[in-house]
Amino acid sequence: MSSDGFRPLDEKSLVEYLKATPSLSVKLGDQFDKLEIKEVGDGNLNFVYIVIGQSGSFVIKQALPYIRCIGESWPMTKERAYFEASTLEEHGRLCPDHVPEVYHFDRKMCLIGMRYIKPPHIILRKGLISGIEYPLLAEHMSEYMARTLFFTSLLYLTTTEHKSAVAKFCGNVELCRLTEQVVFSDPYKVSEYNHWTSPYLDADAEAVREDNLLKLEIAELKSKFCERAQALIHGDLHTGSVMVTTESTQVIDPEFSFYGPMGFDIGAFIGNLILAYFSQDGHAEKDADRKLYKEWILKTISDTWNLFYEKFTALWDQHKDGPGEAYLAAIYNNSELQLLVKQKYMDDLFHDTLGFGAAKMIRRIVGVAHVEDFESIKEADKRAECERKALNLAKTLLKDRKTFHNISEVISAIKHLDK
Amino acid sequence: MSSDGFRPLDEKSLVEYLKATPSLSVKLGDQFDKLEIKEVGDGNLNFVYIVIGQSGSFVIKQALPYIRCIGESWPMTKERAYFEASTLEEHGRLCPDHVPEVYHFDRKMCLIGMRYIKPPHIILRKGLISGIEYPLLAEHMSEYMARTLFFTSLLYLTTTEHKSAVAKFCGNVELCRLTEQVVFSDPYKVSEYNHWTSPYLDADAEAVREDNLLKLEIAELKSKFCERAQALIHGDLHTGSVMVTTESTQVIDPEFSFYGPMGFDIGAFIGNLILAYFSQDGHAEKDADRKLYKEWILKTISDTWNLFYEKFTALWDQHKDGPGEAYLAAIYNNSELQLLVKQKYMDDLFHDTLGFGAAKMIRRIVGVAHVEDFESIKEADKRAECERKALNLAKTLLKDRKTFHNISEVISAIKHLDK
Numbered sequence: 001m002s003s004d005g006f007r008p009l010d011e012k013s014l015v016e017y018l019k020a021t022p023s024l025s026v027k028l029g030d031q032f033d034k035l036e037i038k039e040v041g042d043g044n045l046n047f048v049y050i051v052i053g054q055s056g057s058f059v060i061k062q063a064l065p066y067i068r069c070i071g072e073s074w075p076m077t078k079e080r081a082y083f084e085a086s087t088l089e090e091h092g093r094l095c096p097d098h099v100p101e102v103y104h105f106d107r108k109m110c111l112i113g114m115r116y117i118k119p120p121h122i123i124l125r126k127g128l129i130s131g132i133e134y135p136l137l138a139e140h141m142s143e144y145m146a147r148t149l150f151f152t153s154l155l156y157l158t159t160t161e162h163k164s165a166v167a168k169f170c171g172n173v174e175l176c177r178l179t180e181q182v183v184f185s186d187p188y189k190v191s192e193y194n195h196w197t198s199p200y201l202d203a204d205a206e207a208v209r210e211d212n213l214l215k216l217e218i219a220e221l222k223s224k225f226c227e228r229a230q231a232l233i234h235g236d237l238h239t240g241s242v243m244v245t246t247e248s249t250q251v252i253d254p255e256f257s258f259y260g261p262m263g264f265d266i267g268a269f270i271g272n273l274i275l276a277y278f279s280q281d282g283h284a285e286k287d288a289d290r291k292l293y294k295e296w297i298l299k300t301i302s303d304t305w306n307l308f309y310e311k312f313t314a315l316w317d318q319h320k321d322g323p324g325e326a327y328l329a330a331i332y333n334n335s336e337l338q339l340l341v342k343q344k345y346m347d348d349l350f351h352d353t354l355g356f357g358a359a360k361m362i363r364r365i366v367g368v369a370h371v372e373d374f375e376s377i378k379e380a381d382k383r384a385e386c387e388r389k390a391l392n393l394a395k396t397l398l399k400d401r402k403t404f405h406n407i408s409e410v411i412s413a414i415k416h417l418d419k
Numbered sequence: 420m421s422s423d424g425f426r427p428l429d430e431k432s433l434v435e436y437l438k439a440t441p442s443l444s445v446k447l448g449d450q451f452d453k454l455e456i457k458e459v460g461d462g463n464l465n466f467v468y469i470v471i472g473q474s475g476s477f478v479i480k481q482a483l484p485y486i487r488c489i490g491e492s493w494p495m496t497k498e499r500a501y502f503e504a505s506t507l508e509e510h511g512r513l514c515p516d517h518v519p520e521v522y523h524f525d526r527k528m529c530l531i532g533m534r535y536i537k538p539p540h541i542i543l544r545k546g547l548i549s550g551i552e553y554p555l556l557a558e559h560m561s562e563y564m565a566r567t568l569f570f571t572s573l574l575y576l577t578t579t580e581h582k583s584a585v586a587k588f589c590g591n592v593e594l595c596r597l598t599e600q601v602v603f604s605d606p607y608k609v610s611e612y613n614h615w616t617s618p619y620l621d622a623d624a625e626a627v628r629e630d631n632l633l634k635l636e637i638a639e640l641k642s643k644f645c646e647r648a649q650a651l652i653h654g655d656l657h658t659g660s661v662m663v664t665t666e667s668t669q670v671i672d673p674e675f676s677f678y679g680p681m682g683f684d685i686g687a688f689i690g691n692l693i694l695a696y697f698s699q700d701g702h703a704e705k706d707a708d709r710k711l712y713k714e715w716i717l718k719t720i721s722d723t724w725n726l727f728y729e730k731f732t733a734l735w736d737q738h739k740d741g742p743g744e745a746y747l748a749a750i751y752n753n754s755e756l757q758l759l760v761k762q763k764y765m766d767d768l769f770h771d772t773l774g775f776g777a778a779k780m781i782r783r784i785v786g787v788a789h790v791e792d793f794e795s796i797k798e799a800d801k802r803a804e805c806e807r808k809a810l811n812l813a814k815t816l817l818k819d820r821k822t823f824h825n826i827s828e829v830i831s832a833i834k835h836l837d838k
Contacts, residue, residue, distance in 0.1 A: 154642070154645055154646070159592060159595060159596050159599060159645060160592050160593075160596065162645070163589040163590075163592040163595065164589065164592070166585075166586075166589055167585075167586040167587075167589035167590070168586075170582040170583065170585055170586035170589075171582075171586070173578060173579050173582040173583070174579075176578060176582065177578050177579065180578060180744065185747055185750060188750045189747065189749040189750045189752075190749070212753070212755060212756040212759060215750055215751065215756060215760075216756070216759050216760055216763060219745070219746060219751075219760055219763075220763070222745065223573070223745065226573055226578060226581070226745070227573070227647050227648050227649050228646050228647050228648075229646050229647075229648065230646050325599065326638070326641065326642065326645070327638060328604055328608065330608040330609065331604060331607045331608045331634055332634065332638075333608075334631070336631060337631040337634060337635070340631060340635050341634075341635055341638055344635060344638075344639070
């Protein structure tokens with residue numbers, strides 16, 4: 001054990017830990033003889049153990065003091081577990097249907113015990129690659145985003161509550177810095193970590209690094225990411241952070257969470273759906289052209305934004321006389337004005353969403369960490385063709401985002417580029 | 420003494436305190452027999468003692484746990500002294516020529532010992548009312564603002580330094596809330612604290628409370644004030660927070676300081692100069708029409724912004740390979756792009772400055788706390804006429820700020836309204 005009380009657990013020491021931890025052992029009915037334990041993390045970022053007993057089950061996630069990145073280890077504070085647990089608890093309180101319950105948190109051990117999200121749940125990204133439709137996905141994700149973002153913003157919180165929460169999450173700075181680097185910096189400069197489908201996209205990657213207007217826009221978004229404490233965002237809301245069945249949607253892994261711009265979450269989710277869309281041609285087969293599936297993805301993108309808009313503004317209406325100090329009822333006291341402020345707020349949020357979504361797409365094509373949607377397309381030329389379409393759309397969205405008025409214009413732009 | 424170690428000092432206990440405090444007693448050569456002590460604060464916000472000994476002098480400022488507001492006391496954390504001392508030290512390090520040096524800070528006693536800003540220094544606002552020209556004012560204030568804002572922003576700080584400082588100043592939330600209320604809320608609703616030159620401005624005050632477009636814009640600025648941690652701002656940079664002679668300019672009283680939008684400081688200063696301008700007709704006399712003085716104020720407004728622009732962008736150029744993480748040299752790697760990002764940044768800052776400046780003007784005419792520039796005009800009808808011009812300019816600036824391209828367009832608008 002190190003001097004700070006941290007020691008990485010293995011399967012054996014885990015059992016001893018469970019026995020000594022009432023909030024976890026009670027879930028197992030204090031019976032440890034027929035325990036089933038499986039390590040399912042990659043062991044290089046976090047340990048993730050599934051623990052199944054006769055009367056209950058849970059997941060144990062322990063953060064390690066580094067993260068794995070293309071084979072190399074970057075030191076990375078294990079304190080991220082504290083912010084992950086805090087956000088699981090806060091988002092879980094606000095949206096229990098779509099966030100796993102935290103049973104136990106041990107700050108010294110950087111260890112979270114939480115609800116086991118059972119099969120047939122799979123990672124959404126894998127479902128999208130397999131061409132599975134999730135009819136409730138847009139409904140659930142819009143609900144999750146509307147509730148977690150609304151209730152942690154100044155639309156609902158007092159200034160006092162907000163500033164205190166902002167201060168706490170300033171502590172997650174190492175994870176914020178990592179995002180800054182991989183999303184807002186590396187793709188726009190020569191970096192040893194960048195890679196792309198070479199040689200096909202060599203010129204495309206270079207064009208990103210030489211596009212002054214693109215760099216002008218990414219600077220504005222980076223400033224917002226670093227400076228604007230709008231709400232408690234998940235911070236890494238791509239399709240790999242969502243587990244699904246056709247009936248259930250569960251958001252996991254908020255270790256990058258902090259008070260940042262809402263559009264970063266909504267954009268991450270929608271941007272990754274757009275990546276999934278453009279990867280479909282690479283997964284199409286003779287007897288399964290994925291045409292209908294692509295339509296479903298577009299509908300899901302559109303529904304996600306539109307339902308988010310509806311739910312978020314409904315929460316706003318519902319709580320307009322609530323504790324939130326941003327728009328006092330005594331000032332915003334007529335329906336015309338209430339409509340005006342909501343439209344302006346949502347327009348700005350829409351443009352942030354498109355900008356951040358585009359940034360998240362670009363970094364997945366020419367940056368350090370790519371997505372399985374494209375990586376699983378074996379033929380490099382075919383993969384590059386899919387990626388180029390996604391990259392070109394992202395560049396348009398990033399540079400011209402303020403010219404888009406609604407999500408159907410975005411859908412049209414996607415279809416136009418896919419011709 | 421209360422349980423937290425705080426006790427308000429009087430002249431007698433102050434001497435005992437000084438004797439027991441080496442960092443202060445040394446300034447007096449440890450001689451206490453011929454000490455001259457004057458209380459110059461209003462005793463309702465802070466105690467301010469001027470202490471003059473045979474070999475040195477200083478000011479002692481002690482925060483009390485309330486502030487005075489139109490005769491009533493509002494409870495207000497005395498912890499503000501901690502933030503005031505922190506910012507005096509930080510801004511003083513960055514701009515020692517224009518910030519009084521801190522000799523001593525006692526957190527429990529909420530007590531700051533600092534350089535005595537000697538006569539003939541007077542409060543700038545009083546100088547402006549008297550019609551005194553300060554030929555170096557724009558030069559000095561632009562220097563102060565450029566240095567304090569640049570070096571505490573992400574243009575110079577790393578993300579790690581920035582987030583840690585942001586977290587610390589989140590603690591000054593009570594003072595931020597007060598600003599939110601008096602600047603961004605009260606003037607736009609019926610509030611017992613509001614007052615104005617009645618009956619002359621009754622309709623004008625009502626028009627502010629019923630102007631949907633004005634309220635739409637003030638909401639955007641309030642969001643920026645609450646959410647955007649751009650730099651360590653003074654937070655209350657009106658002409659009452661500046662002491663001057665014709666050769667020297669000293670910025671005092673940063674108890675409202677926190678990480679907020681830069682434009683709030685620049686706007687406060689310029690907005691208060693505009694108020695001073697519009698008050699001049701009320702101070703004009705037969706043999707002193709103040710026409711030339713008004714020209715000097717306009718020139719000072721113009722010079723302040725233009726010199727700020729010059730100095731701030733010069734610091735940016737000078738430190739473009741420095742520690743700041745907002746615009747990495749490897750990305751912003753050509754002169755065309757460097758120019759583009761600076762122009763965009765400064766345009767946005769200019770529009771923030773006009774918006775916040777306007778908000779600060781409006782609240783001084785129809786809100787709780789007015790300015791001596793107008794209050795000292797005895798004839799109510801004449802005062803109202805001056806105030807109405809300032810109010811109308813402020814409304815234009817707030818609503819149409821994004822249509823202004825440079826400070827000379829603002830000067831033209833001022834002159835146009837003054838016809």
